[in-house]
Structure formats: structure tokens, C-alpha cells
Amino acid sequence: MADENKDQASDHGGVAKPKTLHIYDGDLQEEDNQLPNWWLWLFYGTITFGVIYWLVYHDMKVADQPDEAYRKEVAAIQAAEAKKLGNAAVTNDSLLAMSKDATTVAAGKEAFLANCVACHKPDASGLVGPNLTDAYWIHGGTPEKIYRTVHDGWVDKGMAAWAPQLGEEKVRQLVAYVLTLKNTNVAGGKAPQGDKE
Numbered sequence: 281m282a283d284e285n286k287d288q289a290s291d292h293g294g295v296a297k298p299k300t301l302h303i304y305d306g307d308l309q310e311e312d313n314q315l316p317n318w319w320l321w322l323f324y325g326t327i328t329f330g331v332i333y334w335l336v337y338h339d340m341k342v343a344d345q346p347d348e349a350y351r352k353e354v355a356a357i358q359a360a361e362a363k364k365l366g367n368a369a370v371t372n373d374s375l376l377a378m379s380k381d382a383t384t385v386a387a388g389k390e391a392f393l394a395n396c397v398a399c400h401k402p403d404a405s406g407l408v409g410p411n412l413t414d415a416y417w418i419h420g421g422t423p424e425k426i427y428r429t430v431h432d433g434w435v436d437k438g439m440a441a442w443a444p445q446l447g448e449e450k451v452r453q454l455v456a457y458v459l460t461l462k463n464t465n466v467a468g469g470k471a472p473q474g475d476k477e
């Protein structure tokens with residue numbers, strides 16, 4: 281057909297009609313329509329996003345890619361967990377160190393006055409419970425043994441397990457405080473019980 285690529289806009293009484301690019305089989309027409317602006321912006325937007333994404337994640341590597349970010353996050357959690365477990369290890373040394381820390385000892389004293397005085401007296405010189413200021417211990421006076429006593433109690437002997445009620449941290453603070461009482465020999469205290477250490 282001779283007029284295949286002819287501009288047909290004029291055939292419609294001056295009303296702007298898109299340019300017809302091709303006509304196939306007589307009436308099958310291909311028109312050159314303007315793409316809507318929203319579509320174009322979306323299109324250019326995806327290209328811009330792609331370029332920036334490539335620069336940030338692959339070329340300059342400013343930010344971690346998701347798998348790498350995930351790996352780092354997991355590593356951080358594992359490190360925190362390990363630290364917690366490390367802190368959980370109770371040794372004579374760790375408890376002794378706590379007993380030299382004023383803040384810890386003060387917290388322990390507060391917990392002692394709130395929970396222990398009914399049986400051990402506010403000055404810890406003993407009442408129902410033994411004197412904690414002398415050199416004699418029924419269950420042992422080393423930091424770990426005192427920890428075991430306060431943590432798990434000697435329930436059938438009238439000394440409760442305090443860990444379930446007060447929690448791990450308070451128990452350690454209490455042990456730190458009790459360690460500062462050792463051998464202070466408060467006057468008028470309860471008669472010694474247990475073995476001298």
C-alpha cells in the first residue's frame with residue numbers, strides 16, 4: 281500500500297489524533313501514543329533505583345547486603361550470649377571481686393536488710409540463723425559455698441533458696457555483702473556454729 285506510513289491526523293477534522301506508524305492488512309493500525317507521565321516516572325525511577333542500588337551494594341559496598349547484614353547480626357547475638365554465659369560462671373575469684381566493689385556490696389546490703397534480717401539480725405550477728413560475722417561456718421565460708429547456700433538454701437534446716445525469689449544478680453550481690461561481714465566479729469553475736477575456717 282502506498283499510503284501505509286501517512287500521517288492521518290488531518291483525516292479527523294482537526295482533532296489531534298496520534299500518529300499512525302503502520303497499517304497492516306488494511307485496518308490493523310500501530311499508533312505512536314505518548315506514554316502517561318506516571319508510567320514514565322516509574323520507569324525512570326526504577327532505573328535510578330537500580331543504579332543507586334548497584335553503586336551502594338555492589339560497587340562501593342557502602343552498605344552490607346542482606347545476607348552479610350544477617351550474618352553480622354547473628355554474630356553479635358552469639359557474642360552477647362557468650363558474654364552472658366561468661367558472666368554466669370561463678371567462681372571464688374569472681375565473687376571475691378564483687379565483694380570489693382562498693383556498688384555491688386551496697387546493693388547486697390540493701391537486699392540483706394530487706395530479706396535476711398528476721399533470722400540473721402540487721403547486723404548479721406545471728407538469731408534463728410547463724411552468726412555471719414564470725415569465723416565459723418556450717419556450710420562452708422568460701423565464696424562458692426556461701427553462694428551455694430544463698431542460691432539453693434538448706435531448706436530442711438530453715439534457710440530458704442533465694443535464687444527463685446530474688447534472681448541470680450541479687451543472690452550474687454548478697455554473697456558479695458556476706459563476704460564483707462566475714463570475721464568482723466560483731467560484739468554480742470550468736471555463739472559459733474559449724475567449723476572454724
Ligand code: HEC
Nearest residue numbers: 395396399408409410417418419420429434437438439454
Ligand atoms: C527464715 C529464716 C532465715 C532467713 C530469712 C534467712 N536465713 Fe540464712 N539461714 C537460716 C538458717 C536457719 C540457717 C542455718 C541452716 C543450717 O543450720 O543448716 C541459715 C544459714 C545461712 C548461711 C550459711 C551459714 C553457715 O554457717 O554456713 C548463710 C550464708 C545465710 N543463711 C545467708 C542468708 C541470706 C543472705 C539471707 C537473705 C537473703 C538469709 N540467709 C535469710 C535462716 C534464715
